[in-house]
Amino acid sequence: MKRIVILGTGGTIAGQARSAADNTGYVAGTIGVADLIAAVPPLAAFPIDAEQVAQIDSKDMTFAVWRALAQRLAHHLAREEVAGIVVTHGTDTLEETAYFLHRVLAPTRPVVLTAAMRPAGALAADGPQNLLDAVRLASSQEARGVLVCMAGTIHAGCEVRKAHPYRVNAFDSGDAGPLAYIEEGALRRLRDWPHGEALGLAHVPHDDWPRVDIVLNHAGADGALVDALCALGARGIVAAGTGNGTLGAPLEAALLRAQAGGVAVLRTSRTARGRVIDTPGAVLPGAGVLTPVQARIELMLRLM
Ligand code: SIN
DSSP states (O other): OOEEEEEEEESGGGOEESSTTOSSSEESSOSOHHHHHHTOGGGGGSOEEEEEEEEEOGGGOOHHHHHHHHHHHHHHHTOTTEEEEEEEOOSTTHHHHHHHHHHHHOOSSEEEEEOOSSOTTSTTOSHHHHHHHHHHHHTOSSOOEEEEEETTEEEETTTOEEOOSSSSSOEEOGGGOOSEEEETTEEEEOSOOOOOOOOOGGGSOSSOOOOEEEEEOOTTOOSHHHHHHHHHTOSEEEEEEBTTTBOOHHHHHHHHHHHHTTOEEEEEESSSSSOOOOOTTOSSOBOTTOOHHHHHHHHHHHHO
16 A cells, blocks of 8 residues: 655644534644644554644745645655645635645646644534545545545545635635545545646746735725835736626726836636636736636746
């Protein structure tokens, strides 16, 4: 049996509350990855190597943690004896980490991110089952790519987004829908596993990542934030537009000024599903199916 690597980064799955009935007032990222594994007896059947890469609440995710995580993943993916890798993560920025890893590593073996919406000691904690499902998925011979396994549902890392702040089934994949389900350890696949071209670790700098910000179109939006970001040295701006990526006139004018001044601009939609359909003659490029946070990572990677 090939080995499974589990890399811990923190999150609610490793969180602790004072009371087992408290699903919101807890501290994320407190229980070590070895203890998370020990709390799931069926994992004893798998040969597992565990490593703590970080111990954070994922709202505090940093470029340094992303880089360290990508490095450890690249290291373990180079080991012939490893079947797949699981990353335990917070749910809040999991979709960003998943998209980043998809673009940088595009692995041909499974790299499965998993998480929990309830802390480890909760009355009905979801983390242990998610971790077991993720390990089973990582050890499957058919799975590949950056995947997210939550509540028995498997999403592609390049499509997933957090869609609910409280329910245990908090993730979806927009119009694309889930890739597969995992039921009592059995995979029920609906679509092809994701693939892509890896940019490679050499593409990712140690520090000095290009500054890329997100601005939102809304009633009364003006161009002041865009002008301020340009003055701060932003190299890219993602506009989360209304509807089909539309922008109020003052905001659009400021973004056009920024673009003319050398700042890269991408237009996305602030709606929950679908894509931005470029209209003929559109002067600010649309980001297609990418959500605003995915487009921000895409733009950073393009600028690196
Ligand atoms: C976090 O993202 O680290 C905290 C919230 C969660 O994991 O659900």
